[in-house]
Amino acid sequence: MNARAPLPDLDALLANHFGFVELRPFQREAIDALLAEGEGGRVLLVAPTGGGKSLCYQLPALALPGTALVVSPLVALMEDQVRGLSARGIPATFFASTLPAEENGRRLAALRRGAYKLVYAAPERLGQTALASALAAAGTSLVAIDEAHCIVQWGHDFRPDYLRIGELLASPGPARMIACTATATRATRGEIVRQLGWDARRVVTVLRGFFRPNLALRVVRARTTRDALAEVRHALAEALAGPGAGIVYAATRKSAEALAAALRADGWDAPVYHGGTAAAERARISAEFAARRTRVLVATNAFGMGVDRPDVRIVVHAEPPGSLEAYYQEVGRAGRDGLAARGVLIATPKDLALRRRLCHLGPDGAPASREEASRALGRFAALVRYINDRACRQRILLRHFGDDPRVIDGGCGRCDVCVEAEPPDTVRDPPRFEDMAAAPPEPEKQRPKRASAHAAPAGVPTALYEALSRYRGARAQALGVPAYVVAPNRALVEMAMLRPATTDELLGIHGMGRGRVTAHGHGFLRVIGEAPGGVD
Incomplete structure (x- = not known):
């Protein structure tokens, strides 16, 4: 034998x-x-x-x-x-x-x-x-x-x-x-x-557990592209006051080029890496970054697979990626040495509208099939929920990847939600924009004015959200039920941001189960279809 x-x-x-x-x-x-x-x-x-x-x-x-x-x-x-x-x-x-x-x-x-x-x-x-x-x-x-x-x-x-x-x-x-x-x-x-x-x-x-205790995650909601650029500049200046490097991700080649030009004007080296960069130049940029001769790199998702630089102190998403999977992999390039690092995700209404349109394109730029587009929209909806949720960012990621969120029962203690004293409930008080000036305090004897029932949360496309809210109200009145029975507030926020075009896509919206879609879905889709395509 x-x-x-x-x-x-x-x-x-x-x-x-x-x-x-x-x-x-x-x-x-x-x-x-x-x-x-x-x-x-x-x-x-x-x-x-x-x-x-x-x-x-x-x-x-x-x-x-x-x-x-x-x-x-x-x-x-x-x-x-x-x-x-x-x-x-x-x-x-x-x-x-x-x-x-x-x-x-x-x-x-x-x-x-x-x-x-x-x-x-x-x-x-x-x-x-x-x-x-x-x-x-x-x-x-x-x-x-x-x-x-x-x-x-x-x-x-x-x-x-x-x-x-x-x-x-x-x-x-x-x-x-x-x-x-x-x-x-x-x-x-x-x-x-x-x-x-x-x-x-x-x-x-x-x-292996997905919890990254050294990584402080933050979401910033900006009104405009100019505000987003200001947030990128602030995040880099704060995180790179000492040694280390940063990666800034953009959604498209055009926006990556524009971001890099702006950062170079600020004195950062900021080479650009994307699918349109010549192969020899991509290899040179990767080697320079790995050798620690580059401090700030601007890239699309073409960069990063296999990146091995331990001293990346910050990863900034100047525009949202297409899914939580992509986000977790990219932000995970920060803090590989185990030291404190940051991940900052910046989103504007225009960025979210762009990402939604990209869900309807395949990898080669050709129109995606209905099934592919529906899957892409579902993955993007999970990212939108991550942006809007007021739960611990790390716990959201643990749940998404099937890990046990109880490993951080009290929250991670480092993300933007955990460090806020009283995080709002997104259903009653939808997403705030941190860069907005605070409203002046009301005089003590003046009763605060009640917001309009159809008022859009900050950063959500106003005209479409209000049209959806009016339809919901009319439908609820006709049926003699409360408005939330037709659709919860959070569903209206996601509909306005993601603009689902089919009942399958509508099923991917938070709170829109098959019963609600069957009863009210065609009306919501009609409202979305009749709304202007731009971002207001």
Whole structure:
């Protein structure tokens, strides 16, 4: 009987090559599941950005005979990982279309000889015979799929090449596979498992807590783009009075360019990174930022996957992202050194209207299908609720990602909601705008005037909100019921901000269950359809 050779001491490898005394509990759980005896080991690891996911496949790769294949979406990310491993004395390389043919051939020959412990490749390279043959000759110890959420077609970072990973690895299939991501709701986790062709009954899912105690989250509601820029300037000046760096995210290339120009005029370096930036320039900007030669970087969501700079003190979203998943991943790039850091999300009514329109476009800019648009609108509605809610920001995120919010029962104590003495109830007192001047106090003997029943909350499109409120009032009167039975105040706020166009989209509005949509939905949709498209 052939007994398998025992594995080296993981703790010794950890100390000698990575300099850590011990693994974190979630890392130990993931690695134990990956290395467990028996065929078909499959691990889905969900842990925040900077949480130590890569160690969960790098350490086993070092311990196992053969070569580990790591599927990664970005050349810059692969280069960064290989550079770090080489510095630790771990032989690693990557394959990408950017390599000259001669260098590609040299690396393939070295791989066949078993010269590498880890090999990184983009998903489109998996179908190439030369790479598959070289991996077979070396013996594939495990396969790791990094940024696994890219496989989800309705996700915020979908990459079509990821869809073929399950098919390409299906036969005969490596004994050990691990998929890693920083942001995955329950539905996303299920879709990753399905797309990879894994047997859900045999998958070990490891979730690391999403609570980031060193991160102070804040939402700022601004009236105009000019007010938003002032908030960006203030946030950067406050957070970067000492050492460290900042990232400013914008929704579009045009707004990223405009923001960068304004910040450069203030004396910040502020290079711009977006999908339209030339590949060589993107690589240069990433390298400069990683090397700490850049203090403030302005970018769209094209930047960030795999960013490894621990001293980012602030991430500012000058415009809202498209979902809570995207927001959590991007803001999670602050404070990776464990020191205090900030995340500031700025929103104007115009920004929210723009984001809603983007929900109807696919990744390539073409009109999205009805199903895709409905999903995108649902994800964006969750972000709007995050903006409007007066609950602890961290607890909202924990609930959204299926983590236990009871770990911070009293609130995080650091977000804008927790530090306010008396946070308002958003149903009775919808979102305030922090940058508005306070109203002068009423004379003591004068009774305060009651607000109009149809008055729009600050920052919500006025004409549309009032039209929706009038329709609700008329409908309630006709039925002889209170107005909230037709629709709660918060639903009107979301309708005015998101402008749902179908009953499916209306079902994504908070408080609009199927009964309300069936009874009153067509009337609300008619009001929205007749309203002007602009932001007032």
